Amino acid sequence: MARWSRLVSWLDSRTGLRAGLSHLLDEPIPAGVNWWFTLGSILLGLLGVQVVTGLVLTLYYAPTPDHAYDSIRFLITSVTFGRLVRSLHFFGASFIVIAAVAHLLRVFAFGAYKASREMTWITGVLLLLIILAFALSGYLLPWDQRAYWATTVALNIARSTPLVGGWVASVLQGGNDLGALTLSRWYAAHVILLPLLLLLLIVAHLALMRRHGIAGMPTPREGAPAPFYPFHAVKDTIAISLVFALLFTVAMSGRAPLDLKADPTDANYIPRPEWYFLGLFQLLKYFPGKLEPIATVVAPGLMVLLLLLLPWLDRAADRSVKARRFVIASGGVVGLGALILTMLGWRDSPASADPARWPPSALAGRAFASDERCSRCHTPGGIGRDLMSARFTHDDQWVTTHVGDPEMIAAGIRKPPQGQFGTPQAQAIAAFVKRVQAGAPPPAASSEEIRASIVFATHCAKCHRVEGIGGDEGPDLTRAAQKRDREFILTYVRDPSLIDVNATMPAFEDKLSQEDLQVIVNYMANRK
């Protein structure tokens, strides 16, 4: 112990450690400072969680379109606590946005932005913008469907800026298309540029806070100030612990979503932004065509400008709520507007397809892949990779080509399978592989459903689409039974010319066995 205190004394004599620490901790806190004043510390604690979880994520993440998705899939399936670390980081982002807005509202309500604290307020507003930039750039990194399409929308919003839009978008995008260069750039921003700016601004924000002192309640309370440590620090710590416990519970019970891998050719995906951008997303709907920049640039720009100028718009020295009825009411109207827009956006946002759901093609693909032609090599420990291991990283085209001609890959190392699969089967196998890649466990399907899926994938998928997979020559049959009954479907599949003489679809009466015909018609008649 004596040795320890001698070491501390030596360090203190060389560095001024004790004086520095007591300067940090002994700040006099005015009487009346209560739980409302813990929001800044909560925010700081949450940012700390993001920094350390982000650090671990970088150990596994690869910022290239080829590997980003697989590296995250690997993290959440094969790394101890990997899924939890990602969930903490994912939900932590939402917690931060909530805490930052709550902190801003508290400062606004208490009039703490007034002279002489204008610069503290401005650095705070800038910090909020940095936080939103973190959220936006982080959203792209998993390179899944959500990431890709939400970022496409974000870039198009930037493009809609008058005059400079095209240039801004191409700088953000790193070229003309959303791709490898965009991902590297957003990754660099997310892990180097933004953290640096964040650190600088936090230091400035805290230094300014210390320079001017805590503003305290709008109407000062009687009583002597107490040192920050431990009297206010204990409140901060309790608040941080409660929020941390909540975040941890959310991260343990909820899973950070990971959609299917980004597919730039998918025309059916409907993107939706993260909840804190939903208000802006909703606003866009009210300003179509040429008016669009009002929603994308003017309204948000004006909001930021108003926030930055607030200390000069509301200059009276009195901080009490009574004396600032107009300012509080205007703030309330803006806040309420944002809240309503967010709720409307939430209600209007399209239901995103569940990546864990297996469309019939994927079910059929699994049945095809269990065929001896595939399973001879693709077994655990076999020459080819186990198809159920989720470590299969090739894209659709590779899979369909390989299924069509297995000799093309690793020619000569084994006897090629007899009898080849056709294109519909190859596409079904690709759909199956994609579900496995997404970590979706195969559903419990009845034998009839599997048989119907096989019939669909073999005979129908060339022209018809169901749940996003199939051809486009015929109509989409995802909801085939919404307009047609079983009788109609049966007749049409048997011989379309009985209903429509000009029908281009061939008759399947002779191509399908009676059983297959019944199975596929029953299946379609249940799709509502």
Added chain:
Amino acid sequence: MLGVETDFTRRRWLSRAIAVMLGTIGTIMATVLGGAIVSPGLTKRRDNWVPAMPLDDLEDGLLKTVHVRTSRTDGYLEATDHQVVFLTRSGDQVTALSSVCTHLGCHVVWDAQQRVLKCPCHGGVFSATGQVEAGPPPKALESVRTRIQNGRVFVRI
């Protein structure tokens, strides 16, 4: 005096409460993040039987350098390695030696004239059976398990 005493006790109590709360958060985060950091180091590499060559192509008593293609998991990737093993046949038995030098892990090569395996890095020399003949290697070359199935030699790597 009593007031100062109470204030001192209160301060000490509050400081401890703060330390306990922050310590708990710190321990939880250290466990989760530490687990995620050390995790890949805890997984064991799995060996597989890999086809090397047809038995009939292997001459009796002659050491043969064989390149085998293996795949292994490399984090989120499936990596393909080309490894070199030395096969020697005597009758129906085939023995295999690893090409990794036991000194510092360079790859040894077969010198057919002198009938020894030489390490290009630090001059290690091994006999055709893998025993150390000269240089710094501390022990013989590792032997590799072999198996003959349907007329093909398989090695376990």
